[in-house]
Amino acid sequence: MITDLKILKERERQVYLKGEEPFDMKCDVKSTAGSVSQRACVFCGSRVVLYPVADALHLVHGPIGCAAYTWDIRGALSSGPELHRKSFSTDLTEKEVIFGGEKKLYQALNELIEKHSPKAAFVYSTCIVGIIGDDVGAVAKRVAKEKDIPVIPVHSEGFKGTKKDGYQAACTALLKLVGKGDIKGISKTSINILGEFNIGGEAWMITEYYKKMGVEVVSVLTGDSRIENIKKAHGASLNVVQCSGSMLYLAKKMEEEYGIPFIRVSYFGLEDTSKALYDVASIFKDNTDVMEKTKILVKEEVLKIYEDLLFYKKHLTGKRAAIYVGGAFKAFSLIKALKFLGMKTVLVGSQTGNDEDYEILRDMCDDGTVILDDSNPIELSKYIVEKKADLFIGGVKERPIAYKMGIGFCDHNHERKTPLAGFKGMYNFADEVYSTVMSPVWKFCPIRPELYDNPFLKRGIL
Numbered sequence: 001m002i003t004d005l006k007i008l009k010e011r012e013r014q015v016y017l018k019g020e021e022p023f024d025m026k027c028d029v030k031s032t033a034g035s036v037s038q039r040a041c042v043f044c045g046s047r048v049v050l051y052p053v054a055d056a057l058h059l060v061h062g063p064i065g066c067a068a069y070t071w072d073i074r075g076a077l078s079s080g081p082e083l084h085r086k087s088f089s090t091d092l093t094e095k096e097v098i099f100g101g102e103k104k105l106y107q108a109l110n111e112l113i114e115k116h117s118p119k120a121a122f123v124y125s126t127c128i129v130g131i132i133g134d135d136v137g138a139v140a141k142r143v144a145k146e147k148d149i150p151v152i153p154v155h156s157e158g159f160k161g162t163k164k165d166g167y168q169a170a171c172t173a174l175l176k177l178v179g180k181g182d183i184k185g186i187s188k189t190s191i192n193i194l195g196e197f198n199i200g201g202e203a204w205m206i207t208e209y210y211k212k213m214g215v216e217v218v219s220v221l222t223g224d225s226r227i228e229n230i231k232k233a234h235g236a237s238l239n240v241v242q243c244s245g246s247m248l249y250l251a252k253k254m255e256e257e258y259g260i261p262f263i264r265v266s267y268f269g270l271e272d273t274s275k276a277l278y279d280v281a282s283i284f285k286d287n288t289d290v291m292e293k294t295k296i297l298v299k300e301e302v303l304k305i306y307e308d309l310l311f312y313k314k315h316l317t318g319k320r321a322a323i324y325v326g327g328a329f330k331a332f333s334l335i336k337a338l339k340f341l342g343m344k345t346v347l348v349g350s351q352t353g354n355d356e357d358y359e360i361l362r363d364m365c366d367d368g369t370v371i372l373d374d375s376n377p378i379e380l381s382k383y384i385v386e387k388k389a390d391l392f393i394g395g396v397k398e399r400p401i402a403y404k405m406g407i408g409f410c411d412h413n414h415e416r417k418t419p420l421a422g423f424k425g426m427y428n429f430a431d432e433v434y435s436t437v438m439s440p441v442w443k444f445c446p447i448r449p450e451l452y453d454n455p456f457l458k459r460g461i462l
């Protein structure tokens with residue numbers, strides 16, 4: 001039975017049961033061989049960060065599989081061009097692996113730039129490119145000169161680290177654009193929104209909040225972004241960083257190079273969304289108007305949804321949730337949002353959390369909560385059953401685990417089309433959690449935790 005499964009010895013310090021002593025979690029390390037990590041590769045990490053830049057050409061230099069695997073990976077919405085939603089690949093084959101792929105890359109860039117007139121091009125290096133040693137930088141430089149647009153190599157060979165290294169490669173690519181635009185006329189009360197990818201229109205909602213507060217948004221990195229706005233990002237007075245796992249590196253570099261301070265925020269849940277807006281308002285305290293407008297905005301938005309949230313809370317109180325997400329910062333907000341709905345978090349983990357993140361999670365969770373770093377399907381399945389979770393919140397790779405275990409699922413990552421950020425997002429989140437947790441379908445599922453005696457389990461169908 002699944003609850004009898006043992007975790008891998010090398011991973012023992014990456015799983016912690018709150019309440020047990022000592023707390024000595026191992027994290028921020030490469031995945032253990034033999035553990036089917038839920039993490040994506042370095043290339044995928046950089047692809048998800050850069051992908052929403054809508055007027056850029058995204059060319060994957062590698063075999064077709066790398067591009068197919070990440071095709072339209074975020075489905076990020078654009079208010080204009082949609083070049084990002086195409087998946088271009090140099091389709092390297094045996095011939096290029098033997099004789100080199102630089103010629104094919106040069107031809108592909110020329111053909112695509114002529115056909116689509118992008119404002120810039122990102123060229124992603126995949127595993128095989130790192131192995132055969134193509135000089136992607138030299139080809140990019142040549143094409144940039146000939147076509148007079150930025151052509152930026154993204155050094156994201158899949159094998160060279162973790163998904164986090166992919167985030168850093170993406171930030172390094174973005175830094176090649178920042179600082180190149182004209183910043184005349186940008187207000188002192190201005191920000192960049194970092195780490196918001198506009199999967200379901202969240203960037204638009206959040207930008208609208210800031211507009212109402214009287215704060216100018218210079219650039220969103222990278223949801224619905226345009227090359228011209230990214231080039232002007234150094235003109236903002238503050239970087240507001242969400243999804244800090246992916247964008248903290250860029251924020252730190254911009255602080256070093258342009259003296260722009262940054263704060264970390266989250267737009268998930270009532271508490272954290274309000275805090276994010278108030279934190280920004282308090283930074284612009286010289287402009288008292290901003291704080292006044294923020295108070296009015298928060299009050300109006302909370303009042304719009306409060307009654308409905310109480311309805312959901314009435315039905316969800318006492319239900320148990322498992323959370324497994326990319327960055328731990330999102331998990332903090334989810335725990336608070338679930339608590340607001342009367343739910344208890346019984347499992348929480350992340351792909352890329354660091355020491356500080358896990359200490360915060362330990363302090364936020366009740367005794368008995370399982371905290372995991374860089375987990376795998378076997379561990380997640382085991383603890384979901386053991387902890388009798390009613391709901392699993394995760395991304396595309398966690399969805400089948402939830403359904404196989406016979407519990408509700410909420411996608412908090414790439415695949416959803418409903419915004420879960422901001423005040424309206426909290427309503428959408430509560431509605432989705434309610435719909436999936438309370439669905440009658442789970443009564444008919446043979447592997448519900450309360451049906452442990454079910455013959456399917458006894459026959460070892462798991």
Ligand code: SF4
Nearest residue numbers: 041043066126127158
């Ligand atoms: S691991 Fe390598 S081959 Fe696989 S998708 Fe990533 S870059 Fe491509």
